[in-house]
Amino acid sequence: MxxxxxxxxxxxxxxxxxxxxxxxxxxxxxxxxxxxxxxxxxxxxxxxxxxxxxxxxxxxxxxxxxxxxxxxxxxxxxENLDLAAEGQQVAREVAETCDETVHVAVLEDTDVIYIAKVDSTHAVRMVSAAGRRLPAHCTAVGKMLLASLPEDELDARLPHDGTLVAMTGNSITSAAGLRRALAEIRERGFAVEERESNPDVSCVAAPVRDRAGRVVAALSISVPMIRWSDERRDELARLAREGAGRLSELLGHRRRG
CATH class of the missing domain: 1.10.10.10 (Winged helix-like DNA-binding domain superfamily/Winged helix DNA-binding domain)
Incomplete structure (x- = not known):
């Protein structure tokens, strides 16, 4: 240099x-x-x-x-930013640190769409693909993104009562239950999903913000249950928040304090 x-x-x-x-x-x-x-x-x-x-x-x-x-x-x-490209770069960095599958996803109505993904090198790992769409309430990234919506936007997308589609026996299926979960996520600052979209996988996710401070995506780390524990969850939550913070900075967001 x-x-x-x-x-x-x-x-x-x-x-x-x-x-x-x-x-x-x-x-x-x-x-x-x-x-x-x-x-x-x-x-x-x-x-x-x-x-x-x-x-x-x-x-x-x-x-x-x-x-x-x-x-x-x-x-x-x-003007030159590309969320998918920047997300892929950060997802690769996070995956290299934890050796688990890392996704970056955005919200579309009540679904999430994965725009970046880096696989774990473990033989047992989550199988997915960029471009895949899932119900937001069944995923950590989706719940993180829903929790970040203003109340009026959330009301427009989700019913106050009724039944939600289930992907596994652990999926949240009531609107009231989902709203309680979203309130906890707002308080905690990150989202956790335990076998809600895949019976063999759990995830953690953190919010990605743009330069105006708006949540525009979420970064998640997915782990097979054979490697999941309370300690591993807390460790990966920290890594997800750090990775989401780095991606936010690439998008122009400046953390306060």
Whole structure:
């Protein structure tokens, strides 16, 4: 790798500060937070403003916010994103870590469609394929996606009462039971499915967000029951959340806190 250019690194450090707080900063605040010389900060801020990466805040003299050039770069990045391709990349990374089958899926009405998949190398593993469609309420990815819907959207897609289709004897079959399960998922932050779509497989899933913070997909890890346990579930839930977080970052989402 080539040598990093300190001035470029400092300029990028300045820009990244604006991702925090209310999005406005003064030169003295930048100086204090980055521990840089005042002259260096003044020169860098002046250059960034001249190139429209920063602009003065009209009603707050001496303060700056991100300029239109940063928006243009972000928009171009977003235009080139491919959820399926990015999902396949992250699914491969997660599968290499846990050696289980990893999926990325999206919600369509009350079904999930798998858009990316990487197989486990174990002889005993889940058999599926990208493009497969399943009832959302029978899968971890589906329940994660349903739990992420606003209440009015969920009401439009699911009945408040009645019977839901079953794929196995463990499938949730009542609308009321599903709504209780979705409430638990929202509280927990990830979804679990134990033999609800396949009598020999259990799964965990975590939400994938876009740059606006909307849940646009879910990432799951599927495990044959011979390798499933409470400890394995918790370990895979952590890996699923980490993988979903990485995919979210590729889609432009920035985690707070």
């Amino acid at each position: 080539g040598r990093r250019v300190p001035a470029v690194s400092r300029a990028l450090d300045i820009l990244e500060l604006f991702l925090e707080g209310d999005g406005t900063l003064s030169a003295p605040e930048i100086t204090r937070r980055l521990q840089l010389p005042r002259t260096t900060v003044h020169e860098l801020v002046t250059t960034l403003a001249a190139r429209s990466y920063l602009v003065p805040v009209p009603e707050q003299p001496g303060r700056y916010r991100l300029g239109v050039r940063t928006y243009q770069l972000g928009s171009r990045y977003a």
